Structure formats: C-alpha cells, structure tokens
Amino acid sequence: MKAPVLEIKNFNVDYGLGDQAVRAVRDVTLTLHRGEVLGLAGESGSGKSTLAYGVTRLLPPPGVISGGSVVYHPPGDQPYDVMALSPAELRKFRWAETSIVFQGAMNSLNPVHKVSTQMLDVIRAHEPQLSQEARVARAKEMLKLVGISADRMDAYPHQLSGGMRQRVMIGMALVLEPQIVIMDEPTTALDVVMQRQILAQLVELRERLGFSVLFITHDLSLLVEFSDRIAIMYGGRIVEEAKSADLYKDSLHPYSEGLLKSFPALRGPRRELSGIPGSPPDLRGMPTGCAFHPRCPHAFDRCSTEIPVLGVPEARNDPSRSVACWLPGRVPVA
Amino acid sequence: MKFLLQRIAFYLFTAWAAITINFFIPRMIPGDPVTSLINKFQGQMSTEAINSLYVLFGLDKNASLWSQYVDYWGQVFRGDLGLSFTFFPTPVSDILGQSLPWTIALVGITTFVSFVIGTGLGVLAGWRRGSWLDGLLPVTTFLSSIPYFWLGLIAITLLAGSGSFFPSSGGYEPGLVPSWNGEFIGSAIQHSLLPAITILISSVSGWILSMRNMMVTVASEDYITVAHAKGLSERRVMLSYAARNALLPNVSGFALSLGFIVGGTLLVEIVFSYPGIGYNLFQAVGAKDYPLMQGVFLVITISVLVANLIADIAYLLLDPRTRKEG
Numbered sequence: 089m090k091a092p093v094l095e096i097k098n099f100n101v102d103y104g105l106g107d108q109a110v111r112a113v114r115d116v117t118l119t120l121h122r123g124e125v126l127g128l129a130g131e132s133g134s135g136k137s138t139l140a141y142g143v144t145r146l147l148p149p150p151g152v153i154s155g156g157s158v159v160y161h162p163p164g165d166q167p168y169d170v171m172a173l174s175p176a177e178l179r180k181f182r183w184a185e186t187s188i189v190f191q192g193a194m195n196s197l198n199p200v201h202k203v204s205t206q207m208l209d210v211i212r213a214h215e216p217q218l219s220q221e222a223r224v225a226r227a228k229e230m231l232k233l234v235g236i237s238a239d240r241m242d243a244y245p246h247q248l249s250g251g252m253r254q255r256v257m258i259g260m261a262l263v264l265e266p267q268i269v270i271m272d273e274p275t276t277a278l279d280v281v282m283q284r285q286i287l288a289q290l291v292e293l294r295e296r297l298g299f300s301v302l303f304i305t306h307d308l309s310l311l312v313e314f315s316d317r318i319a320i321m322y323g324g325r326i327v328e329e330a331k332s333a334d335l336y337k338d339s340l341h342p343y344s345e346g347l348l349k350s351f352p353a354l355r356g357p358r359r360e361l362s363g364i365p366g367s368p369p370d371l372r373g374m375p376t377g378c379a380f381h382p383r384c385p386h387a388f389d390r391c392s393t394e395i396p397v398l399g400v401p402e403a404r405n406d407p408s409r410s411v412a413c414w415l416p417g418r419v420p421v422a
Numbered sequence: 423m424k425f426l427l428q429r430i431a432f433y434l435f436t437a438w439a440a441i442t443i444n445f446f447i448p449r450m451i452p453g454d455p456v457t458s459l460i461n462k463f464q465g466q467m468s469t470e471a472i473n474s475l476y477v478l479f480g481l482d483k484n485a486s487l488w489s490q491y492v493d494y495w496g497q498v499f500r501g502d503l504g505l506s507f508t509f510f511p512t513p514v515s516d517i518l519g520q521s522l523p524w525t526i527a528l529v530g531i532t533t534f535v536s537f538v539i540g541t542g543l544g545v546l547a548g549w550r551r552g553s554w555l556d557g558l559l560p561v562t563t564f565l566s567s568i569p570y571f572w573l574g575l576i577a578i579t580l581l582a583g584s585g586s587f588f589p590s591s592g593g594y595e596p597g598l599v600p601s602w603n604g605e606f607i608g609s610a611i612q613h614s615l616l617p618a619i620t621i622l623i624s625s626v627s628g629w630i631l632s633m634r635n636m637m638v639t640v641a642s643e644d645y646i647t648v649a650h651a652k653g654l655s656e657r658r659v660m661l662s663y664a665a666r667n668a669l670l671p672n673v674s675g676f677a678l679s680l681g682f683i684v685g686g687t688l689l690v691e692i693v694f695s696y697p698g699i700g701y702n703l704f705q706a707v708g709a710k711d712y713p714l715m716q717g718v719f720l721v722i723t724i725s726v727l728v729a730n731l732i733a734d735i736a737y738l739l740l741d742p743r744t745r746k747e748g
Contacts, residue, residue: 148642181653184653190644192644197648209654209658210653257648
C-alpha cells in the first residue's frame, strides 16, 4: 500500500448551528494515497462537494466543520492537521499543497482580469522571491501542458471556450505543483468529447507530475475508468469504498449496485438498466438506521433501527475494501 | 474603437436634437422676451431700439425661422448665448462663466468625495456582512430619505447664524474680491462647508447601499471562492476580485451623477443662496430671462451628454467584456 498524503478522519460538516443544523457530512473517514486518483461518487446532495469544501476550509457560511481532522503529509516532513492551521498558515497551504478545480468551469475565472493576471497572482502570492520573467515562464509552460497556446495568456476569460477555460483552470491548479488536486465535477459543464480529452490529459499530467487527485462526480461510469479507488457517498456518509475494478465487478452496497445499474456498460454483455427508486434523502429528516433503507430492495428490520458501520466485509475479507451494510456477509468483521 | 465612434455619433445627434429643442421652446412660449424687456423698461424705448432688440435676441420678425435657426447655431459655436435680461446687458456666457466654477467646485468635489467614501464603506460593509458596519445602512438610508432642502434649512437654522462659524448664505464673504489668495479661498471653503456636508449626508447612502449589495452578489461568485482557494491574501481577494467587479455599476452611476452636478444643484444653491448655476436658473425663471434659461439648459444638456460619454468610456476601460474586437 502506498503512503497516505491526506487522511480525513471522522469528519463532520453541519449547515447551521444548534438543533436546526443540517448534518451534511457525517463521520467520514477517507484516505488519499500518494499518486492515486480517488473517486468520490454519489447523488446530488450526498455531501460530496461539501466534503471537498470542508477539507480545504472553504465552506461558505452557514457551513460549519463540527468535528474531525484532516491530516496532510507533506513529502519528507512532519504531517499536520489542516483544521488546526492559523489563517496565514492556511493561505500558504492552499494551492501550494492542495489546489481545487471547481464545478463551475465557466465562472471560476474572474471576467475582468486577463488569464495571465490570474495565473501570475497565485504564483506571486506563494513564491514572492520568483522574478516576473520566471513567473511568466512557469505560467506559459503550464498552459502548454494543458494544451493552451502561450499567446492566450493575454486573453480575457470571455474570449475562451468552456473547454479552454477549464483547461486554464486545470493549468492554474497545477502551476504550483501541489501534492493534491481536488476536482469537483470538473467536466460537468462540458460536452462528452471535451470531457474525455480533458480527463485523458489529466491522467497523463498526473503520471508526469505525480500529484494525487480527489475526483468528485456523480458520473460513476467516468470514475470506473479513470480512478484507482472509488468511495460512494450517500446521505453524508461513505457507504462503500473499494478499488475501481472491484466495485464495478462486485459492488457490495445495494446503493452502489443501483448506481452502477443506472448507466449502460460500454463493453461486455448487455445489462438491464434499472436505476434507483425513490429520491435522495432529505438531510433535515434522515431516515432512522441506514439512510438508504427506504429505497433499498433488500432492506430488513435491522436496517431501519441501527446505523451500519463502515468496515471490511466478512465475506470478502479483503482489507482494500469496506462497506456499511447489514446484509449477510457484508457485516464488518469484528 | 468602432463602438466608441458609434457612441460619439449618437451623442452628437442627441446634442443636435437638444440644442434644436432649446432653440424652438422659447419661440413657442406665448409672449416674447423683448416684450418682457420692454415691460421692464416701462415703455421708455424708441421703436428703433425695440427693433434692434428683436434682432439682438435673434427674433427678427423679418428673418425666416430657418435663417434664425442658422444664426442660432452660429452663435452657439461662437459661444455667444445672447444677453441676459436680469443682468442686462451682460452676455449670458459671462454669467455662466462666473457661476459654473462655483457649482463645479462645490458639487463636483462633494459628489466625488461622496462616491469615494460611499463606495469604500460599501466595499467593507459588503465584505464583512453582518458586522457593525451593517448598522450603518439604516442610519444613512434614513438620512438620505430626508428631503434635501429641508436638511439644508435645518442645518442653517441650527448651525448658521450670527456669530456662528458657518455662514448661512453666499459663496464667500461679501466685500472680498474673488481672486486666488488665501483669504478668499479660505472664505470660499468656509461658505461651502455647510452645503457640502448636507449634500454628502443625503447622497452617500446611495453609494454605500449599491456598492454593498453588489459586493454581496459578487462575493458568492465562483471566482471569489477560487481566489480564496488560491491562498491569496484577504485584502487582495476583497479588492482585486470582489470590489473590482462590484465597482462596475457604481462607476457608471458615478459618471451619470457627474452630469447631474450642473442640473441637480438648484435646491442646494437656492437654500444656501450659493452663486452657482442652479441659482442662476432660479433667478432666470423668476425674471423670465429666456437667454439665461436657454444658456443654463444648454450647459446642463452638454454636461449630461459628456457624463454619459465618460460612463461609456469608463465601462470600456473597466469591463473587457464590453470591448468588441476587430
């Protein structure tokens, strides 16, 4: 097993305070290893993006991190808890160690500043000792890596297409060569052809630069192809975590199964598309027990009373995977 | 560039239309300026004198409307706006030349200061939403809802008067000769304080409110989150990302308010008997002084048009999206 680079432990995020608070992320424990692509999938409102904003402490109010720690392991240095950083330390940590590519590719660039201004200011903020020429050279090199010609440096965002803007954002995310890149549905706003091109490029860049990716999407079919491991979120909790191939071939949680059955396979035998009945749970009134039980075809008595614990399933006894389900054989080994 | 030329052409057309209307209105009003001037001299004028007055005011009954119109344009281009009745025989252009600097100095500087203070407070109030700065909003809104002239009258009643530091009327100490010396400038500043403060109080909240609201809107944009995620300093995110974008509507508002400097000062100058262009207009209306009115209207029209042009240019400079390529 590779060394961890980011360990999220018992992480909780609430929206609002006190009794009225909505618990968007509950008790999430997740480890990102060096150089891997970890996929995080789930329906809208399952807490995926909230988790990403939470671990980078970018949550807008009323989001509150109500517990847990996020331990970052810098290469060749002592690990530290991101949650304990002072504002100045946090600013240093951001982008230099963990950069983010956001959901809204179209609105991530400031419309009134040139691409160059927006790429150079982040280099200046983190590496003030670098000369202007060196900064420009670095920015141009990064743009070239993501397939944008250097003369687009002086373009304004509205002069670029959606795909180009997202490439610029990816280039910007890599400009300080961070250890971790969080991608929050980076290709949702793009057409499928562009999605594919950008993802293929990302995989190539990762091999060259060696960063880790936390890839958040609701498109499980993308993850199966591009990620090393996949974690499935439902109702603010991780319900299953496994290697991509294992999850695709042999998913253990009924929810993962439902997700996999809701898109067609590109290769292999034909499957019935079924989808998942019902709609995502309301975070203000979560079902008792397992949050998925009202929609689960296999639910039984225990599901509605006890919250299942995430653990290595009895039947598989494979430490690389875990599931939170009460079904026979999936109950964690004691 | 093409866009700018289009705008300039549009403003030239508007200016032509406004000046033409300015030409026709006095000619359509019942009675004519010469009759009222004759009344002023109570009939002690010869027929020749009356006829030459008609010619002087461009109302020569023997000339066609068209030739009057052409003459009028010639006068406008020469800066000859006719003779004022109230200050007969001073040319209108001289009167405007005297009063315009007062208005521009008082209201121009105040408008600028109000814009800077209001926008600055708005940036802070919008950025630190929910802090004590939000308490400022109801107070300033309340102050701005007070009718302007009433605020002025209250200020005069409470603060001005004999023995007070604030003079209640005029632009400078009577008896001083306008010149660029310390005594005169000091007196002018002293006289302008009270009107300036009342203008400031009644106008600053508009800037605060609009800037704060734009800041709040812009603060939830994705690129602000990105700027935070980039680890930029709070100051840089606030100024270069949030305020820079939120400023756009306020800048065009500011340019437009420049146009109202000349036209919008009537009440201030009446209340404080300030020797500006609004006070001129007030006197002109009272005395049926058509040439002076026409002159004031011309100045107002031109300043509004110039302000609009400045707004367009400012927008072109500040927002790259409005620039058209090619």
